[in-house]
Amino acid sequence: MATIVRSEKLSSIALFLDVDGTLLEIAAAPQSVSVSGELRERLRTLSLGGGAIALVSGRAITDLDALFAPLTLPSAGLHGFERRSAAGVYRRRTPPSAAALEAAREAMSHLARAHPGLFVEDKHFALALHYRGAPQLEDTVVAAMKGIATNLEGELELQRGKMVVEMRPAGATKAEAVAAFLAEAPFAGRLPVFIGDDLTDEPAFELVNRLNGLSAVVSAARPSAARARLPDVAAVHGWLAELQAEPAAALRRLSAREQAATACHDSLPPAARGSRLRSQA
Numbered sequence: 001m002a003t004i005v006r007s008e009k010l011s012s013i014a015l016f017l018d019v020d021g022t023l024l025e026i027a028a029a030p031q032s033v034s035v036s037g038e039l040r041e042r043l044r045t046l047s048l049g050g051g052a053i054a055l056v057s058g059r060a061i062t063d064l065d066a067l068f069a070p071l072t073l074p075s076a077g078l079h080g081f082e083r084r085s086a087a088g089v090y091r092r093r094t095p096p097s098a099a100a101l102e103a104a105r106e107a108m109s110h111l112a113r114a115h116p117g118l119f120v121e122d123k124h125f126a127l128a129l130h131y132r133g134a135p136q137l138e139d140t141v142v143a144a145m146k147g148i149a150t151n152l153e154g155e156l157e158l159q160r161g162k163m164v165v166e167m168r169p170a171g172a173t174k175a176e177a178v179a180a181f182l183a184e185a186p187f188a189g190r191l192p193v194f195i196g197d198d199l200t201d202e203p204a205f206e207l208v209n210r211l212n213g214l215s216a217v218v219s220a221a222r223p224s225a226a227r228a229r230l231p232d233v234a235a236v237h238g239w240l241a242e243l244q245a246e247p248a249a250a251l252r253r254l255s256a257r258e259q260a261a262t263a264c265h266d267s268l269p270p271a272a273r274g275s276r277l278r279s280q281a
């Protein structure tokens, strides 16, 4: 069912944006991306123009700040583990123990050394194993990471993504971060809009759906709880430009896409839907 957008002004929405795969094209390595002046200016103008905008990313907040500098936005990092409010207040969940992080680091580094094309990204409170350089190793990587996660239960948990398997602090989700933003100014009382591309974004899509907000997945075809679909990063940039120029039209367009996204999801045979969802879990 399509959400009815009641208000049509920028000041009526709380906009939550994932970064990699949503605002930025995914690069061969996380450190090789950059933010264009145009995107930075767009986000700054939208924020100054009455928009409530937060970044909700798997990157650490320090990493987001470095990427978007000199712009600093309200941000959630490491999949909701840490959050900086619009007032600049920083909070994080209880970190995993140093022993758990060291055990994960050691096991993942060992795996990466054994297989050319793999590399470990150390995000301090989370660790990611990227296999973009060796996609044929997906099954090996996932099986090994599941083994590592089993020994660290309660401290770190597995998060799959695009060509990456991550050990992130247990219990944190992007939905939790979005809910926390929505309890505070300037996000409180606004229509939540969440745009993301990956599996870590699904809990946030579900939350926004429950709140009758707008959820959009950046993908042409991936099954998702999101009710709308933007095919690629360029489409996100186009939508943000439209949001700046004509907020009412942009919100209607995202809302009107909902039925198309649902139809696309429903057109998959139930068996394929289930197994694809399971294989991504």
Ligand SMILES: [Mg+2]
Pocket (backbone or CB within 6 Å): 018, 019, 020, 021, 022, 196, 197, 198
């Ligand atoms: Mg992403």
